[in-house]
Amino acid sequence: MRKLSILVLFLSFITANAQNKSNTSIGENEKLVYTASYNMSGLLTNLAQVTMQTTRVNTGKSNYLRLKCNAATYSKWDSFFKIRDVYEAYVNPSNLKPYLYKRDINEGGYIKKEKYVYSYKKKTIKATMQKKKEPNTKTLKMGSNTYDVVSTLYHIRNMDIEKAPVDTNQKITILFDRKPQTAYLKLLGKETINTKTMGSKECYKIAVNNNTLKGTNKNIVYLTADANKVPVLIKFSIPAGTGQLTLTQASGLKN
Amino acid sequence: MRIILLSVAAIAAFLGIIMAILPFGTIGVLPGVVALIAGFGAYYFSKKNDKPQKLSILFLTIGVLVAVASGSKSFWVKDEVAVDTEFQQKEEQSKEEAIEDLKEIESELEEIEGDLEEIESE
Numbered sequence: 001m002r003k004l005s006i007l008v009l010f011l012s013f014i015t016a017n018a019q020n021k022s023n024t025s026i027g028e029n030e031k032l033v034y035t036a037s038y039n040m041s042g043l044l045t046n047l048a049q050v051t052m053q054t055t056r057v058n059t060g061k062s063n064y065l066r067l068k069c070n071a072a073t074y075s076k077w078d079s080f081f082k083i084r085d086v087y088e089a090y091v092n093p094s095n096l097k098p099y100l101y102k103r104d105i106n107e108g109g110y111i112k113k114e115k116y117v118y119s120y121k122k123k124t125i126k127a128t129m130q131k132k133k134e135p136n137t138k139t140l141k142m143g144s145n146t147y148d149v150v151s152t153l154y155h156i157r158n159m160d161i162e163k164a165p166v167d168t169n170q171k172i173t174i175l176f177d178r179k180p181q182t183a184y185l186k187l188l189g190k191e192t193i194n195t196k197t198m199g200s201k202e203c204y205k206i207a208v209n210n211n212t213l214k215g216t217n218k219n220i221v222y223l224t225a226d227a228n229k230v231p232v233l234i235k236f237s238i239p240a241g242t243g244q245l246t247l248t249q250a251s252g253l254k255n
Numbered sequence: 256m257r258i259i260l261l262s263v264a265a266i267a268a269f270l271g272i273i274m275a276i277l278p279f280g281t282i283g284v285l286p287g288v289v290a291l292i293a294g295f296g297a298y299y300f301s302k303k304n305d306k307p308q309k310l311s312i313l314f315l316t317i318g319v320l321v322a323v324a325s326g327s328k329s330f331w332v333k334d335e336v337a338v339d340t341e342f343q344q345k346e347e348q349s350k351e352e353a354i355e356d357l358k359e360i361e362s363e364l365e366e367i368e369g370d371l372e373e374i375e376s377e
Contacts, residue, residue, distance in 0.1 A: 035334065043282045046334045057350065059357045066350065075337040076278035084342045090353055100356055102349060117360060 023096050025157045025229050027254030028065065030054045032230065036071070038243040048073045048083055050245060052153075054252075057090060065093040067150050081108045089150035096155055101148035116148055116175065127178045138178060146173045146180055156221075157229040161187065161204050169209075183210035186217065193222050195232045197250050201225075203232060214239055227255035257300040264293035264314035271321030278332065283325030291318030 032052040037044040050071045057064045071085040085107065090100040103114040113135070117126040119142075128137045147155070152174050164170070169184040188205040195201055203222040213219045218237035223229040230253065234245040267290035274283035294315030301308040 040279070040282050041285065043280070043285075045280045045282060049334075049336045057354060057357075059354055059361060061361050062357075064357060066353070068346070070346070072336045072339070072342070074278075074334045076332055076334075078337060080277065084339065086346055086349060088349065088353065090357055099360055100353055102353060104345065104349060115356075117356065119360075119363075121364065 021095065021158055021160070023065075023094055023158055025227060025254060026054060026065070026067075026096065026154055027252050028054060028056045028093070029252040030254065031249070031251045032247060033249035034234075034245040035248050036243065036245050039241055044244065046074060047077060047243075056093070063093055064090045064099065065096070066090055067154050069150055069153070083107045087150045089148055089154075091151060091154070096151065096158055098147055098151040101150060103149075114178070118142065125175065127175075129178060140175070140178065143173060143180065146175055148175050156185075156206075157223065157231070159229075161206075161223065161229065162225075181210065181212075183208055183213075188217065188220075190225055191222065193232050196246070196248050198224070198230070198232065198247070201232060204229070212239075213237065214242075218242075228253045257297055257304065257306060260293045260297035260300065261310055261314070264290050264297055264311065264318070267293060268314045268317040268321065271317065271325070275321050275324045275328075279325070280328055280332075281325055283328070284322050287318050287320075287322030287325055289318070290314050291322060294318050 030053065034050040034052075035046050036048040036050050037046050039045075048071050050069065053068045053070075055066045055068070057066045067089045069087040071083055073081065073083045083106070085105040086103070088100075088102045089098050091098045097120075098116075099118050101114070101116040101118075103112070105112050111131065113128075113130040115128045117128075119126065123142045125140045125142050126137060127140050128135050130136070152172070164187045166187050166189055169186050172183050172185060173180050174183070175181075186207040186209065188207050190202055191205045193201055193203045202225045204225050206221045206223065207217040208219045208221060209216055210219075214237040218235075220233075220235045221231055222233040223231055230247065230250060231245075232247045236243055236245075267286040271283060271286035271290055274286060294311050294313075294317075297311035298308055298315060300306075301311050
């Protein structure tokens with residue numbers, strides 16, 4: 001469970017001062033499918049499928065963009081360790097500003113639910129967490145550019161990466177398990193990556209460094225160096241081991 | 256040497272069987288190959304020293320079977336996510352609940368804005 005939490009946290013350590021920037025990268029019916037693999041004695045073993053999907057949601061008064069990330073173990077693993085996780089954020093479609101975040105995880109019987117309600121007027125986040133007992137609510141102070149995992153994950157794709165200086169650390173903060181976590185992003189340069197769905201693509205190589213992650217510049221996110229900034233490959237190195245997420249399917253891209 | 260090779264072959268064969276049963280993919284080939292090599296070595300020394308060869312042949316056979324079974328796994332065990340209607344329903348229900356939450360957020364915003372307007376007009 002902790003391994004997966006660290007991985008999710010790593011995936012989300014990718015935001016910056018793009019919170020008020022208009023959305024130029026995320027489409028309304030985008031679907032990205034990944035294969036999550038874990039390194040066992042030098043061989044990558046496929047464990048789960050991770051899907052990132054966006055859809056429009058209407059409340060009658062306003063439209064929101066639902067950013068949904070789910071993780072499900074392949075059926076061959078279900079008898080041993082079944083994972084069914086859903087992470088959602090409901091954001092403003094024009095600038096990706098989050099209003100609601102929900103997390104519902106079931107990892108081998110370990111269940112946890114979380115809900116953050118953002119109040120921009122009061123500058124607070126009402127954070128509710130539920131494990132086995134009754135839900136527990138805390139009101140947190142909203143820091144500048146401190147958002148949930150899903151929102152931050154999409155915010156990076158909306159950043160002006162092309163303007164970022166190479167080899168310079170950028171501090172970011174993310175709210176996970178109702179605690180703010182600090183990490184540093186570093187653009188290492190560009191690299192060409194071969195993908196199953198998109199062919200050979202020039203990508204931004206971004207390192208994510210944090211205390212909970214292992215090593216320096218060992219956790220890498222490759223984003224296509226185009227207007228969509230699709231994460232095509234994510235390499236992670238956590239205390240429990242190493243692995244990667246590889247893009248296997250992409251549809252509904254904005255540009 | 257024969258005893259050492261037999262012990263290595265036994266451990267590797269045991270691990271190989273476990274990994275072939277569990278969904279470890281082609282990684283199970285490794286202990287299979289180790290069992291095969293150690294089994295062959297044990298067979299060689301058994302024959303040379305005129306000792307019983309049954310165990311070494313057994314581990315050698317297990318090694319071959321494990322390597323073939325694990326190596327061919329990718330052809331008959333696919334990486335697929337099972338259709339989970341309960342999970343799909345949960346996702347849909349979560350969306351419905353979220354819409355209700357968003358409506359509450361909207362009305363709360365309106366109330367606050369209304370209060371602000373009243374204060375301003377006073």
